Amino acid sequence: MLSIFDRGAFAPCPTPFNFTAHVLARADDAPDKIALAVLSQTGSERWSYGRLKSAVLGTGTGLLARGFKPGDILLMRLGNTVDFPLAYLGAIAVGLVPVPTSSMLTAPEVQKMVDQLSPAGILHDPAVACPETTLPTVSSAELTAMRDLPPADYAMGDPNRLAYIIYTSGTSGQPRAVMHAHRAIWARQMMHEGWYGLGVDDRLLHAGAFNWTFTLGTGLMDPWSVGATALIPAEGVPLDALPLLLRRHDATIFAAAPGVYRKILSHHAKLDLPKLRHGLAAGEKLSDTIRQHWAEATGGKLIFEAYGMSECSTFISAGPANPALPGTLGRPQTGRKIAIVDEEGPVECGKDGTIAVHRSDQGLMLGYYGAPEDTAARFQGDWFLTGDHAEMSEAGDITFHGRVDDMMNAGGYRVSPLEVEAALLPHPRIREIGVTDIEIKEDAAIIAAFYTSDAEIPQEELTAYADSRLARYKQPRAWVRIDAMPTNPNGKLSRKALKPLFPRR
Template sequence: MFDLGRSFIASVARDPDAIAIVDGDLRLSYRQWYGKISSLVEAFDRIGLKPGDHLVTALQNRWEAATIHWACQFAGIVITPVNWRVKADELDFCIENSESCAVAYQDVSAEAVAQSKLAQSLRRISLDGDADASVANKTFSFSSMIAAEAADALPRVSAEAWSIMLYTSGTTSKPKGVPRRHRTERAAAVAHLAQNLYGRGERTLGVMPLYHTMGVRSLLAMSLIGGTFVCLPRYDPRQALQLIAAEKISNLYLVPTLYHDLVYHADFAGSDVSSVRKLGFAGASMTDGLLKKLDQAFRPELFVNHYGSSEVYTFAIDQNAVAKPGSAGRAGINQHIRVVELNAGSVSDVAATDEEGEIIAHLSSDEAFEGYWRRPEADAKALREGWYFTGDTGFMDRDGDLFVTGRVDDMIITGGENVSPVEVESCLSLHDAVGEVAVVGLPDERWGKIVVAFVKRSAQVTERELEQFCQASGLANFKRPRRFVFVDALPKSPVGKLLRRLLVTGDYEPESAPPGAA
């Protein structure tokens, strides 16, 4: 199988003049970009980086970040991207854990690098502030590194080499490193093309971060079909709408939160989004209300619900998400999945049809990782009998379609009954006055936990009206919220994932004034 460097060379040969990347006024063809990448590979040699080294990056989705990603693939360096909002202590953890030899940063992450104890001993690559960059203090400017022309770079490693190490979000413990090989990365990109029906010359909005599996997949997938990766360094719905129109974006692959902010933005009605023919979402469940809104707004040819993870890129795919709201469809082309009983002792303890259990995936998948980086206790919990225990809950319906209902840790047990937050959220999302909603279980002396709905209102509505709406919808009595809390915003991660744990601990923004209040 091709390593990723060889894969890129093949793309250059196939489509040398196609526009590969756009970032503001900068536009590079595949041939031009290959030249920049080759210069950077040679610069890596000059500063002493070698195959197998880890390079931590704390960068937004700029063309320089994408160039570093590709240069690492050629040089055999394991790119180790982290959130550009990283704090100094978090950066120190990742540097120490990965044994990184260098760090790349920009203006928004410069302070964290400066305050990081371990970064000071590393080679540092600065995308901004070239005047401060010097070899003497181990700081190198990106612009200087790519200034000199170089011979075309050739791959230094095989498809078996490590390509990237992503860090999972740490909720109750330190983030876990997920190392992935060139072959698994390319297999995931090929599957992404097939499952989203991408054709030659697609143009995608490169806004999902390159420290996130969705962002990396968009970058790699476009390279395989002579496609264009249009950089949006930091998500802004107005700017996203402008880029969609100006660059004739043909597909969007976003988390539900970004779709929500896009389609409900004041500029959406007056924006030209007619070039977008394919929608894909992942990272979280999408409510029924948002599904319908997007379908009406875009009228896409294809609307894909992609269910996956950093560890195993694809679990399941539904290529007609609107037809069966909530369904994640069937296993992807590289996957074998099943639902086992909660707290199953063996992978053979398969849950019955419509019975909620834990979703597991086979580790022989071409897209699967092989274990966490230096976390044997995490491996022992998640990797069993050749299967990956996802920690996600769900069930298979009578048609054989998978429904993802949440996380094992998010399940609400109230009065001995299991309640899935996602089911309650989907119900409430259909109310016209509900802009966003999140459901959690809060402690209760009698019930153990009670179902509580946190609602961001888009129009006036009372708790009583929402209670009546849930009752009229047919939601079982024990699943209906016993409390409603109105909020100005729901706590989310930088990539738009809902952070339920912050609602449980009270770390949220209560509603300052009802909608329409003077």
């Protein structure tokens, strides 16, 4: 039996269609219901569905009034505030193409995006790093004023047209601009049952920032599309305060990267969360240790894990209706067509291969912006190759085996070592450099940089250099001077051989 999971396609996306119209389709059913609460330790800022829809469509009106036209690309340099989802949805509502980016990126990193995309404008919070530019810029204050403008009409159209662009670290070292269609939000419905168990009465608390794509999708768009309530911690709320917010605001579902669960457990041996049904985890592999300790601390509550990527969100998962077998990720969500393949196509069940998504998946990207060759290289016939290895049982259960490249994981963000190396190699005292992730204790890894030089370089100097060129989550946390870089027989850097060189104390 071949490793192909195919239990029928999901319902086709209707046409005409608009991403934002789908997200806010329930707003008129209960305009006074709380759609969003931004939680601090002393209170919350609440947004009703009526207020949310009005602000989104008013923002759309304001962006068009600034002269932007449907199809224009807008780079988002906004902070961890409600401005982010309002501007994102407002732009898509009127046919503009937003590009959400992390506020942690440095100006040089953002300049590369500007050079690649040639955006029509930038939505900019002055507190967020941004290169000097002559492009039209809309400030966060201007965006706030737009909320009260008359509502724009939704720009309805082909569900396959471009809706937004997100960046992911590429194996080439150059972050890739991933283009997604309006239909991507329609495809996320497969996650509601296959992962979340999400319903209209849920109150989903996501631990991430507004400007993280994991938060945008799982924490905001999905709850809103079913008429549920999204709960987001305000900027500055410490992780050890999350249990208090979960309990105080009657959260029924909690979503976070595995590292957040680990940090909460390091501060709380017991957690009293009577309304919480279960947790969700994605972004990096969830360890059995975290899963077990969470269940012990909460009195048996489960964490359901999902696997996905920027190019196709999450498509393999466990959930309340389909718990994962021990040692597995779960199964492909109903409506997906997933295979485990080698160079000749799908392999037999039980054999190792690359996880692949059929090109017919409605959640699959349109391609990489300005890089048709890179896009084509990710396909093998009709299968999009993820680059991750696994095996599939005859029942469809997926056992993850790991990546086939050197991509690193930093707190849920996938980071290319090539990108980090390219940013650090220009340091005048570094001759060669190689980076990899190092597990420093169970369930905790850091990025470490190994370099050759004529003499030891002060760590403070190296850290300051990295801070000026890389977002914090991409920066090495350890620096190791070595005599020579380990290479394979072809003279290529062997990053796996760097790991044993890390000094253990």
